[in-house]
Amino acid sequence: MVFNHLDPQLPVIRNMVREFAEKRVEPLARKIDEENTIPQDLLDLLGGMGFTSMRVPEEYGGPGFTLLQTAVAAEELSRISSGVGILATVSGDMVAYPIMEYASADLKEEYLAKLANGGIGAFGLTEPCCGSDAASLTTKAVKEGDEYVISGRKTFITNAVYADFFLVAARTGKLEDKHRGVSLFVVDRSNCIEVSKLDMMGYRGSGTGEILFNECRVPKENRIGREGEGFKIAMMALNEGRIVTASTGLGVAQAAFEDALKYARTRTSMGASLIDHQMVASHIADMSVKLEAIRSLIYMAAWEADQGDSDYIRLASIAKYSAAKWGTDIVRLAMQVHGGFGYSRESRVERLYRDIKMIEIGDGTNEVQKLVITKALTGKIHPFKP
Numbered sequence: 191m192v193f194n195h196l197d198p199q200l201p202v203i204r205n206m207v208r209e210f211a212e213k214r215v216e217p218l219a220r221k222i223d224e225e226n227t228i229p230q231d232l233l234d235l236l237g238g239m240g241f242t243s244m245r246v247p248e249e250y251g252g253p254g255f256t257l258l259q260t261a262v263a264a265e266e267l268s269r270i271s272s273g274v275g276i277l278a279t280v281s282g283d284m285v286a287y288p289i290m291e292y293a294s295a296d297l298k299e300e301y302l303a304k305l306a307n308g309g310i311g312a313f314g315l316t317e318p319c320c321g322s323d324a325a326s327l328t329t330k331a332v333k334e335g336d337e338y339v340i341s342g343r344k345t346f347i348t349n350a351v352y353a354d355f356f357l358v359a360a361r362t363g364k365l366e367d368k369h370r371g372v373s374l375f376v377v378d379r380s381n382c383i384e385v386s387k388l389d390m391m392g393y394r395g396s397g398t399g400e401i402l403f404n405e406c407r408v409p410k411e412n413r414i415g416r417e418g419e420g421f422k423i424a425m426m427a428l429n430e431g432r433i434v435t436a437s438t439g440l441g442v443a444q445a446a447f448e449d450a451l452k453y454a455r456t457r458t459s460m461g462a463s464l465i466d467h468q469m470v471a472s473h474i475a476d477m478s479v480k481l482e483a484i485r486s487l488i489y490m491a492a493w494e495a496d497q498g499d500s501d502y503i504r505l506a507s508i509a510k511y512s513a514a515k516w517g518t519d520i521v522r523l524a525m526q527v528h529g530g531f532g533y534s535r536e537s538r539v540e541r542l543y544r545d546i547k548m549i550e551i552g553d554g555t556n557e558v559q560k561l562v563i564t565k566a567l568t569g570k571i572h573p574f575k576p
């Protein structure tokens with residue numbers, strides 16, 4: 191693969207993560223889905239391996255992965271458990287990245303080190319009122335002396351159950367100011383925070399929850415960027431996040447493809463292996479094409495982002511949209527190849543079928559990706575540089 195030549199570390203990281211995932215995560219993957227929780231021992235291991243701090247630079251104690259390396263690690267973890275894969279990418283990228291890029295030296299020192307030491311972060315943008323329309327969010331941050339007082343409700347927040355701290359987008363301006371009135375804060379878990387776990391269809395175990403911030407007081411130094419810059423910074427986190435979220439979907443689709451190929455080669459029907467029936471072979475070929483197309487788009491977007499190319503925002507949405515559209519196709523065909531067994535809870539593809547739907551919704555729906563792509567094509571989206 192061309193990307194292995196561009197980055198010789200890539201196959202090394204892939205092998206390391208694959209070995210870890212197969213050895214330490216696979217025996218627990220079914221339980222994680224059924225019980226909708228990741229055991230503390232595994233959380234500790236993930237932290238210890240640097241998977242919850244993948245983008246944190248080495249100077250802060252993290253592994254210092256590039257975005258492309260993070261995407262490959264996310265793919266490999268999610269090939270075994272999407273819940274584990276998304277937990278790692280949210281903490282290790284969507285939370286780590288905005289701190290790395292936009293926070294003060296003191297915040298970097300404290301929170302990047304926290305992640306590197308196995309701490310888990312969550313990214314709180316979506317609210318019950320508004321997900322796609324996040325610029326209308328209503329959580330408030332009111333300045334009182336040297337502190338902000340944060341009150342409001344966030345929902346569908348990955349890692350909410352496990353997080354040691356939260357990035358919270360809150361309104362410091364007026365509602366009419368839309369995105370210009372939003373700022374971003376780091377908020378430690380404390381008594382002012384109530385988390386209710388949500389029972390989601392897929393990506394189970396990722397600790398998705400609703401969070402109530404009940405007059406949480408944070409020092410003004412916990413703001414990332416200037417007042418009113420929070421929405422733009424959150425969007426930059428989402429741009430990166432789309433690439434790694436897509437990569438978790440790639441891992442899910444890869445697992446479905448592998449299961450389907452194996453089943454098609456071993457199951458016989460009408461005197462021949464399934465794969466020797468042309469229509470099944472056509473399904474397998476179709477899945478293989480879409481899988482490689484998604485992979486290429488994700489790696490290309492990640493590579494462009496690593497090179498600092500501003501067009502990566504468009505490519506990130508293209509990668510995410512392709513992983514959603516074709517990923518759902520791949521897993522649907524994988525279930526079709528499995529017949530009745532695929533539809534039973536005994537099969538792995540039943541879980542993957544529930545999982546892949548998330549990629550059409552989380553980190554911006556398919557519709558939102560198309561909005562971003564067209565905005566980028568008409569020159570209306572640019573990377574945010576303070």
Ligand SMILES: Cc1cc2nc3c(=O)[nH]c(=O)nc-3n(C[C@H](O)[C@H](O)[C@H](O)COP(=O)(O)OP(=O)(O)OC[C@H]3O[C@@H](n4cnc5c(N)ncnc54)[C@H](O)[C@@H]3O)c2cc1C
Pocket residue numbers: 280312313314315316319320321322323345346347348349390393398548551552553554555556557558
């Ligand atoms: C498993 C999971 C994990 C998540 N993790 C996080 C997280 O860690 N942090 C976080 O902040 N959020 C998270 N989310 C929230 C996610 O980003 C939102 O659910 C998503 O952005 C959609 O927002 P919504 O649910 O409010 O749907 P809505 O915005 O209400 O959308 C409903 C439908 O209307 C469509 N729609 C809305 N507006 C438009 C428009 N202008 N044009 C065309 N169509 C439109 C949407 O595409 C969708 O089909 C998570 C969601 C899930 C499912």
